[in-house]
Amino acid sequence: MFGVVPVSERIVEAYIGEYASGKSEIAVNRAVDLKKEGRCVTLVDLDLVEPFYTLRPIKRQLTETGIYVVAWETSETMGLGEAGSLIKPEMRWVLRRPGDIILDIGYGVEGAKVLNLIEGAADNKNLQVFVVLNIGRPMTDNVKDIVEYVKELGIVHGLINNSHLGDDTSVDFVQQGAKVITEAALVLGLPVIATYIDRKFEFEINSKIDIKGNPIRLLDRYMTNTFW
Amino acid sequence: MAEKPIQGEKRVFMTGNEVVAWAALAAKAEIMYGYPITPQNEIMHYWTRLAPKFGKRFLQTEDELSAGFTTLGGVLAGRKAFTATAGPGNTLMQEPMSMAEMMRIPSVVIIQQRGGPSTATVIYSQQEVTMTTYGGNGEGLRVVYSTANHQELFDYTIKAFNTAWKYRFPTFVLGDGYQAKMRESLTIYDPEEKGLEFVPTETFLGKAPVNGVKQPVHLRNTYNTEEELYEVITRYMEEYLKVAPEIIEHREFSCEDADIVVVSHGVVSRAAKVAVQELREEGLKIGYFRPVTLRPFPAEELKKVAARAKTLLLVESAFGQMAKLVKDAIFGSTVALENLFKPGVGITSEEIVVRVKEIEKGALAK
Amino acid sequence: MTMIPQMPKSWRLESKPHKFCPGCGHGLVLKALGEAIDELGIQDKVVFGADIGCSLLAWDFFNVDTVQTHHGRTTPVVTGVKRANPDVICIAYMGDGGGYAIGSQHLVNAAARNERITAILVNNCNYAMTGGQMAPTTLPGMKTETTPYGRDVRESGYPTQGPEMVAAITREGSYVARGTVANLKQLKGFLKKALQNQMDGNGFSFVEALSTCPTNWRTNAKDTWAFVEKEMTKFFNVGELKNPAAKEGE
Numbered sequence: 001m002f003g004v005v006p007v008s009e010r011i012v013e014a015y016i017g018e019y020a021s022g023k024s025e026i027a028v029n030r031a032v033d034l035k036k037e038g039r040c041v042t043l044v045d046l047d048l049v050e051p052f053y054t055l056r057p058i059k060r061q062l063t064e065t066g067i068y069v070v071a072w073e074t075s076e077t078m079g080l081g082e083a084g085s086l087i088k089p090e091m092r093w094v095l096r097r098p099g100d101i102i103l104d105i106g107y108g109v110e111g112a113k114v115l116n117l118i119e120g121a122a123d124n125k126n127l128q129v130f131v132v133l134n135i136g137r138p139m140t141d142n143v144k145d146i147v148e149y150v151k152e153l154g155i156v157h158g159l160i161n162n163s164h165l166g167d168d169t170s171v172d173f174v175q176q177g178a179k180v181i182t183e184a185a186l187v188l189g190l191p192v193i194a195t196y197i198d199r200k201f202e203f204e205i206n207s208k209i210d211i212k213g214n215p216i217r218l219l220d221r222y223m224t225n226t227f228w
Numbered sequence: 229m230a231e232k233p234i235q236g237e238k239r240v241f242m243t244g245n246e247v248v249a250w251a252a253l254a255a256k257a258e259i260m261y262g263y264p265i266t267p268q269n270e271i272m273h274y275w276t277r278l279a280p281k282f283g284k285r286f287l288q289t290e291d292e293l294s295a296g297f298t299t300l301g302g303v304l305a306g307r308k309a310f311t312a313t314a315g316p317g318n319t320l321m322q323e324p325m326s327m328a329e330m331m332r333i334p335s336v337v338i339i340q341q342r343g344g345p346s347t348a349t350v351i352y353s354q355q356e357v358t359m360t361t362y363g364g365n366g367e368g369l370r371v372v373y374s375t376a377n378h379q380e381l382f383d384y385t386i387k388a389f390n391t392a393w394k395y396r397f398p399t400f401v402l403g404d405g406y407q408a409k410m411r412e413s414l415t416i417y418d419p420e421e422k423g424l425e426f427v428p429t430e431t432f433l434g435k436a437p438v439n440g441v442k443q444p445v446h447l448r449n450t451y452n453t454e455e456e457l458y459e460v461i462t463r464y465m466e467e468y469l470k471v472a473p474e475i476i477e478h479r480e481f482s483c484e485d486a487d488i489v490v491v492s493h494g495v496v497s498r499a500a501k502v503a504v505q506e507l508r509e510e511g512l513k514i515g516y517f518r519p520v521t522l523r524p525f526p527a528e529e530l531k532k533v534a535a536r537a538k539t540l541l542l543v544e545s546a547f548g549q550m551a552k553l554v555k556d557a558i559f560g561s562t563v564a565l566e567n568l569f570k571p572g573v574g575i576t577s578e579e580i581v582v583r584v585k586e587i588e589k590g591a592l593a594k
Numbered sequence: 595m596t597m598i599p600q601m602p603k604s605w606r607l608e609s610k611p612h613k614f615c616p617g618c619g620h621g622l623v624l625k626a627l628g629e630a631i632d633e634l635g636i637q638d639k640v641v642f643g644a645d646i647g648c649s650l651l652a653w654d655f656f657n658v659d660t661v662q663t664h665h666g667r668t669t670p671v672v673t674g675v676k677r678a679n680p681d682v683i684c685i686a687y688m689g690d691g692g693g694y695a696i697g698s699q700h701l702v703n704a705a706a707r708n709e710r711i712t713a714i715l716v717n718n719c720n721y722a723m724t725g726g727q728m729a730p731t732t733l734p735g736m737k738t739e740t741t742p743y744g745r746d747v748r749e750s751g752y753p754t755q756g757p758e759m760v761a762a763i764t765r766e767g768s769y770v771a772r773g774t775v776a777n778l779k780q781l782k783g784f785l786k787k788a789l790q791n792q793m794d795g796n797g798f799s800f801v802e803a804l805s806t807c808p809t810n811w812r813t814n815a816k817d818t819w820a821f822v823e824k825e826m827t828k829f830f831n832v833g834e835l836k837n838p839a840a841k842e843g844e
Contacts, residue, residue: 019270020243020411087809092616108726109742113812122814136241136413138234138250139277165241165413263696264727264740265665272727273739280743288728288740288750291666291696316664347646347664 010126012095014103016112016153017132018140022162024055025223026132026196027104031067032220040099044091045071046114047106055104058222070094087117095120111153128157130193135163135177146184158193159185161214171197171204175211182212233282237417244407245270247378248312248338250416251385253278256426258307259285261298265317266350267405268340272312292317296324300333306431308389312338316347318356325398326364330449334392338385341404343572352405353572354494357549360400361523367461369468371399371475372523374494378414381407386419393427395471402522406495406574472524479518482508483533486515488584491530492543493519493550496575500543503580514584522550527557534563539587543568543580602628604637609654617818619775619805620648623716624655626782631658634789636683641675643668645688645697647723649716652687666697669704669713676711683792684711691721694730694754705760708767708797712788715756715800718807719826726810730754733825753829760800761835767797770836774804776823777832787837796838804830
């Protein structure tokens with residue numbers, strides 16, 4: 001087992017959240033960050049309801065960095081015409097892979113139940129389920145709605161502040177998100193894992209923590225290249 | 229029951245389909261009828277999540293024919309009803325909408341264009357222009373707004389309800405799969421707080437008796453003789469042409485001294501805008517013209533532009549569907565027509581820049 | 595030692611492994627159908643029509659003449675083929691949305707006219723390909739993307755009883771059955787009889803197959819089978835409803 005991170009130290013994280021909350025972007029960034037630390041990383045695209053913004057188009061780019069990407073290839077998707085809402089066998093057995101596993105989970109009425117499709121997810125001790133939240137999305141823009149929403153998802157281990165407004169994002173808005181999400185986390189009894197902020201604000205924010213003391217992680221945009 | 233769906237105004241980040249669901253709520257739509265088809269599904273997903281919170285209804289029908297006709301039923305019953313569809317669903321939607329045209333039933337349909345013909349792709353195109361403007365067995369007695377971004381999807385979905393009920397022509401918001409799935413920021417707001425007044429709905433069927441007396445109505449779309457039909461259609465066309473100038477919308481810039489004017493609509497006009505701005509910075513005399521209403525078409529406005537320009541470059545993700553509308557509008561003009569047609573495929577600003585420069589070169593060579 | 599899974603002769607090897615999700619019932623239904631085609635020796639005479647939705651993934655599944663049609667329109671397309679060439683054996687393959695919603699008028703009228711075709715409908719309680727919306731067969735209380743609070747029978751009725759409906763509107767000569775992927779041997783038997791009934795020129799043949807959709811049900815293997823065997827069978831009775839080959843009085 002040389003060259004493989006021992007199972008006890010492996011990182012297994014599932015990113016879940018509202019439609020267009022930024023799950024995929026966060027998952028990709030997390031995978032890239034872990035890879036930069038020299039770890040063995042597998043990134044899995046399990047976005048079943050929203051197959052449009054998938055990792056498909058950037059699969060090669062990510063693979064070149066050494067990340068093992070489990071996602072459909074465009075060439076494989078002939079016949080997946082209607083939406084491509086399908087999983088492939090490799091996704092089902094992905095927890096058998098060594099090293100870190102980052103799962104990008106889609107939105108949907110059944111929330112974290114998508115994990116039922118992964119063999120071994122239910123009793124995987126390493127698995128951490130994180131909810132990606134953006135207060136720029138009207139259904140999760142206040143403490144009450146966030147609490148209600150997260151409660152419906154099933155098992156959750158932490159929240160992630162990914163508040164932004166696309167090109168109109170400001171540091172203030174991200175900090176406002178940190179406030180709202182930290183308050184919701186308190187009600188839920190969950191930690192805030194991190195606040196993600198676009199790398200272009202690195203010098204403006206000039207801090208390792210956000211206004212509520214949560215760690216800041218800088219975000220690079222990959223998903224803008226992934227239209228279909 | 230929750231309060232108003234949107235209080236005041238706020239900046240948000242969403243996909244286009246969600247925008248439509250929120251806009252319909254903001255426009256005080258009361259019921260949606262729909263059937264699953266990509267790429268408009270999330271309009272239904274978000275409407276079904278949100279609607280019960282605000283006392284609004286949804287019916288999933290057995291197909292788009294049914295979604296269209298149930299929408300008409302809802303409208304006849306006095307409700308602000310709407311539906312949304314795409315591609316092959318839009319094909320089926322033409323039957324109910326031709327009934328709406330004949331009976332002047334106000335109705336709102338959101339279209340997210342996908343590749344065609346047939347099932348083709350679920351992704352994107354601008355190939356539903358001909359069908360959405362002139363579909364059905366009639367004269368195109370309808371209004372079609374072609375949007376380019378999320379703010380417009382919000383604004384024009386709200387506007388569509390007023391247009392439909394004010395003029396009593398079926399009104400379409402023509403988006404596409406890219407707009408449906410793209411995510412960007414926009415401002416959502418309560419239209420009434422901004423001073424917008426909603427045109428009241430009218431109950432056509434099932435009206436309560438007045439002073440204990442029921443006055444039954446009899447509505448039809450069938451006529452006995454050619455003359456009878458001719459009289460009705462002539463009257464409708466007169467009304468349509470009379471209100472058309474009030475409805476027509478377009479955008480243009482840098483057309484005053486332009487040699488070449490890029491004409492495009494919908495999401496493609498975003499690329500066109502960037503291309504024209506870049507080319508202007510390079511010192512080329514290029515203009516931008518975008519019809520917002522594809523039906524009625526801004527014919528007079530485009531004619532004026534065509535009279536000054538040497539060339540119109542027609543750019544669309546279809547093989548000349550908008551071009552047909554353009555040619556019809558500028559009939560008689562001697563302006564040269566060039567095109568960049570890419571059916572079912574997106575168009576970038578770079579491609580438009582290259583095409584414009586090709587045309588420039590050709591003009592110089594002459 | 596490598597085990598090569600046994601594939602029906604009529605399957606097209608170039609398109610395997612197929613693209614249905616792990617745990618999807620389509621592969622099982624198509625395996626039963628492939629074996630039925632093999633055993634009847636009709637591979638060269640079959641015209642296979644595939645609908646829209648997940649059933650369209652069967653468009654290159656068999657080494658038989660195949661046409662993928664529009665959503666709900668497979669029944670009339672293969673009816674047209676059969677009317678024009680009665681010597682071929684026509685199969686219309688569709689999902690519950692295609693057959694019971696958008697294509698229901700075609701199913702009803704093909705059955706009423708006793709068309710000599712075989713319609714096979716895969717029932718997995720949802721529109722799977724478009725991301726899991728309510729289908730006519732969605733069970734009461736079941737959550738889907740368009741019933742986020744569960745199917746409310748007062749709003750959208752009870753699950754469509756397809757074979758019962760077809761049995762009610764057809765007369766002599768029709769074959770109607772409901773099988774399940776949980777009993778493949780029986781399902782194959784039903785499919786074989788449904789094809790034989792067409793070959794005998796008796797009339798319309800219809801088989802519904804209860805199937806699985808773990809992807810949209812969000813179920814693991816155990817819960818998937820429990821859903822088919824325990825939940826679905828509460829509303830959908832498995833068995834033959836009509837069989838012209840059976841003895842009088844049966």
